[in-house]
Amino acid sequence: MLKIYNSLTKQVEEIRPLQPGKVEMYTCGPTVYSYPTIGNWRTYVLSDLVLRALRIEGFEVDSVMNMTDVGHLTGDNLGDADTGEDRLEKAAAKEKKTAWGIAKYYGEDFVDSFGKLNLVKPLLFSKATDHIKEQIDLVQRIEKAGFAYRIADGIYFDVAEYEKKGNIYGKLSNLEEIKPGARVEINTEKRDQRDFALWKFSPAGAKRDMEWESPWGMGFPGWHIECSAMSMKYLGDQLDIHVGGEDLKSTHHPNEIAQSESVTGKKPFVRYWMHGAFLLVDGGRMGKSLGNAYTLHDIIEKGYSPMALRYYYLSAHYRKQMNFSWEGMEGVSNSYKKLKKEFLALRVEGGQDKNIFGNKAEVELSGREAFFRDEFVSAVEDDLNMSAALAVARTVLKDEKLNSFEKRRLVENFDKVFGLKLAERDEVPADIPAEVMEMVNKREEMRKTKQWAESDALRKEIEAKGYKISDFFDGVKVEKI
Numbered sequence: 001m002l003k004i005y006n007s008l009t010k011q012v013e014e015i016r017p018l019q020p021g022k023v024e025m026y027t028c029g030p031t032v033y034s035y036p037t038i039g040n041w042r043t044y045v046l047s048d049l050v051l052r053a054l055r056i057e058g059f060e061v062d063s064v065m066n067m068t069d070v071g072h073l074t075g076d077n078l079g080d081a082d083t084g085e086d087r088l089e090k091a092a093a094k095e096k097k098t099a100w101g102i103a104k105y106y107g108e109d110f111v112d113s114f115g116k117l118n119l120v121k122p123l124l125f126s127k128a129t130d131h132i133k134e135q136i137d138l139v140q141r142i143e144k145a146g147f148a149y150r151i152a153d154g155i156y157f158d159v160a161e162y163e164k165k166g167n168i169y170g171k172l173s174n175l176e177e178i179k180p181g182a183r184v185e186i187n188t189e190k191r192d193q194r195d196f197a198l199w200k201f202s203p204a205g206a207k208r209d210m211e212w213e214s215p216w217g218m219g220f221p222g223w224h225i226e227c228s229a230m231s232m233k234y235l236g237d238q239l240d241i242h243v244g245g246e247d248l249k250s251t252h253h254p255n256e257i258a259q260s261e262s263v264t265g266k267k268p269f270v271r272y273w274m275h276g277a278f279l280l281v282d283g284g285r286m287g288k289s290l291g292n293a294y295t296l297h298d299i300i301e302k303g304y305s306p307m308a309l310r311y312y313y314l315s316a317h318y319r320k321q322m323n324f325s326w327e328g329m330e331g332v333s334n335s336y337k338k339l340k341k342e343f344l345a346l347r348v349e350g351g352q353d354k355n356i357f358g359n360k361a362e363v364e365l366s367g368r369e370a371f372f373r374d375e376f377v378s379a380v381e382d383d384l385n386m387s388a389a390l391a392v393a394r395t396v397l398k399d400e401k402l403n404s405f406e407k408r409r410l411v412e413n414f415d416k417v418f419g420l421k422l423a424e425r426d427e428v429p430a431d432i433p434a435e436v437m438e439m440v441n442k443r444e445e446m447r448k449t450k451q452w453a454e455s456d457a458l459r460k461e462i463e464a465k466g467y468k469i470s471d472f473f474d475g476v477k478v479e480k481i
């Protein structure tokens, strides 16, 4: 059974879905006003790992990810997402496009990058602007239940009233995190500073790119309401897993819970909340103003494969802060290439991808293979300990008792969780045959153990086959002569 850390109960728990055999999952996706940073991608990779891990456990997974294309204001930098400027309209003014143009451009880029990182597509990328009706309906239900009130700039959720009815607000966060102290711009009309906008009115006399008619007048949805409305529409009043970045834990997610549970009764909206930790750059904060808010495009422009970035994410536990640096990137890129090279050097045809996991296994494994499979599975099940799972893969490739066929079968199956495209040959030069790559790898091993004479002899053999090797401090380059 897969065990994960549930931010709601603050402990590691087995995932037991509501329906047998099927997991309903929602991930808080991007606000499509710019390119996601590598910090954002870390969260989406976490969501992907959960999905892949559940699949090898034999679960069917229904997964939805939202795309926020309206209503997310800049104020959350100050601790209040209902204030400030609309992120999309701001980007539109800067890039001389409409808010719709911005959402389309960055939305398409997001889906494209999603593929590059080999993330399993959800059933649906659901856009906030495609669900205005659902959001209005939900706000009306909240209003009818007595948890909403109107002030000059919008309809707000009444946190104190919610608590009065015996609910707990802010279960996910430590209470001091949601004190309004840090907020610069205080809306004095709010009954309680924790109250948040469900619907915002268009400013009088101004025409927004994105605005809709509503029972309360022209306006647009608050940021939080979309996730409740879309999650409830596609996954029901209760779902199993909700994944998001750590930054959503103190406000966005408590607000999602309050909105949803205020109309569905006290049954928990989400049973397992998962949060990915921050990503630091060079040991410090990442920020647009610091010039280090790197995107996937920056990684690719510097010559690294998106798969190497994925490997970087796998090497750090999702609950620990991860430090990104370009030196680190270089290191993991080499580790990734080495793993892939060793895998592709296995002298067997591909196609050892028949399932070896759980009660849906299609093949019978030898005792030694089963041992390594179980090691791998227990690392994954242990709150997604991916660095341990990678270590099992490396051990398998070096094992002296497994044959090439068994190694390939194991690691190709492990890659169903890693998602590192190990079996795809596109990233090694296509004109180097596997037989030669194997000799190259064997020679590298010899050099590591200082068997100079043997490694030289092997180099001559490789040259006789028509290939030249150049040694670098961090690896080798193979070329056709």
Ligand SMILES: [Zn+2]
Residues within 6 Å of the ligand: 027, 028, 227, 242, 243, 244, 248, 253, 256
């Ligand atoms: Zn969320």
Ligand SMILES: [Zn+2]
Residues within 6 Å of the ligand: 027, 028, 029, 066, 227, 252
């Ligand atoms: Zn959300």
